[in-house]
Amino acid sequence: MNAEPILFIAFGALALIGAVAVIGFKNPVYSAIALIVTFFAQAGLFILLGAHFVAAVQVIVYAGAIMVLFLFVIMLLNLGSVDVDRPKAGIAKGAAVILGIVFALEGVYIAVNASKGTAVARVKRESAVGGGSISAMQLKELNKIQATYQLTRDEIDTEYVPKVAAADKTVEDLTADEARTLIQTLQGEMGKTERIGTVLFSKFLLPFEVTSLILLAALIGVIALVKREEPKEVS
Amino acid sequence: MSLEWYLALSALLFTVGVIGVLIRRNAIIIFMCIELMLNAANLAFVAISRELGDPSGQVFVFFVMTVAAAEVAIGLAIIVSVFKHRETVNVDEVDSLKG
Structure with a gap:
């Protein structure tokens, strides 16, 4: 039995309930806890979608780092007890x-x-479209996957082809159905850290480097914003 | 589950975030709602990425998370410095720029 619909409904409902709770609670601390529930439910949804790396990063970065920052500020400003949210008209x-x-x-x-x-x-x-031997379109698709993930044809032949067909076959000998399964297997693995890493450091290398500038700007900005003003020296 | 379900859930989560920004006045909760909206967008990215068999969507989620982390750090620093000056995080009371 396919468990995906059940898990989707469970995680989806949890995410929605958490989201509504975020805007429902008066106390910001409870809102933050509800937000963590939503983030975890979303990590579950990412796993359902086969995006394992994104799910792990979601838990580490969002549920970990960002929420700690939120709770830290809430406690620093001591907002847990005061109710700043007067009801709106x-x-x-x-x-x-x-x-x-x-x-x-x-x-x-x-x-x-x-x-x-x-x-x-x-x-x-x-x-x-299927039937017969591997089609030109499927070969094109495979070539695209190969280029994206920087795999060699040998790697596909030795590692992935045996999963879908007889071990001594190569990509060119596959039938259309086997080729489709092969493409699906390869695409299903795109959430793996290895695949994401390959794409991130080849096709998206420049954007990746630019994100470091964003983080640097944020770092400097935060320090400049919250820096304690030094007492003026009396000369 | 097909793409439509994930996109619909993403739309609903985004809407909850929008409503939160509209009805709450606590700046910190408004920030959390912005995070909710970013997360809803991430969900759509990953769902479409699987549908197309293209990993770019998942890489984009990575970038969105980076931007979200930077945004939260800056935003919370602004809230802290506003609180230092005005002793409030109510966005209706922070209206110095109001004409």
Whole structure:
């Protein structure tokens, strides 16, 4: 039995409940705890999607580092006890909720129709073509995967082909069905740290280096913002 | 589960974040709601990445997380320095720039 729908509903419900709790609680500490629940549920969803590396980073960076920062500031400012959130005027709150519902309906409508007539649907249709030996399109797809993950044809032949067909076969001898399974296996592994690392340090090397500038800017900015003003020397 | 379900969940999470920003006045909770929205976007990225068999989406999530971490650090520093001067984190009371 396929457990994905059950897990999706469980994690999805947990994420939504946590999200609503974040905006529902008066006490910011409780909101922060609810946010951690949401982050963990989302990490579960990432694992369901096969994105293991992203799930791990989600727990370490979001549920770990960022939430510690939040709780630290809440405690530093001693906001746990004071209620700074006076209730908003009814009309503003009502308008916000109505706008939110409209926004949600819009979002869900777009989401449900997202795969109709778009690039996503096209890929699905093309990969459904089968029968006979490996097609030129599948070979092209394999070449693309090979280039993206910087694999050699030998590696695919020795490591992945035996998983889907007889061990002595090479990519060119596969049938279309076997080739499809092979492509799916390779694509299913894209969440692995090794694959993400290869892509991150080849195709996205420059953006990766630029993120270090963002972090440096944030670091300097934070120090400049919260620096204690030094007492002026009296001369 | 198909892509639509993940995108719908992502849209709902994003909406909860938007509502939070609209109805709460505590600057820290507004920040948490921004995190919620970023996370909803991440979920959409990963779901579409799986659908297309393209790892770029997951790499983008990595970048979004970096930006989120930088944003939280700066944002919380601003909140701390506002609190130092005004003894409040209520965004309605921080209105020096209001015309």
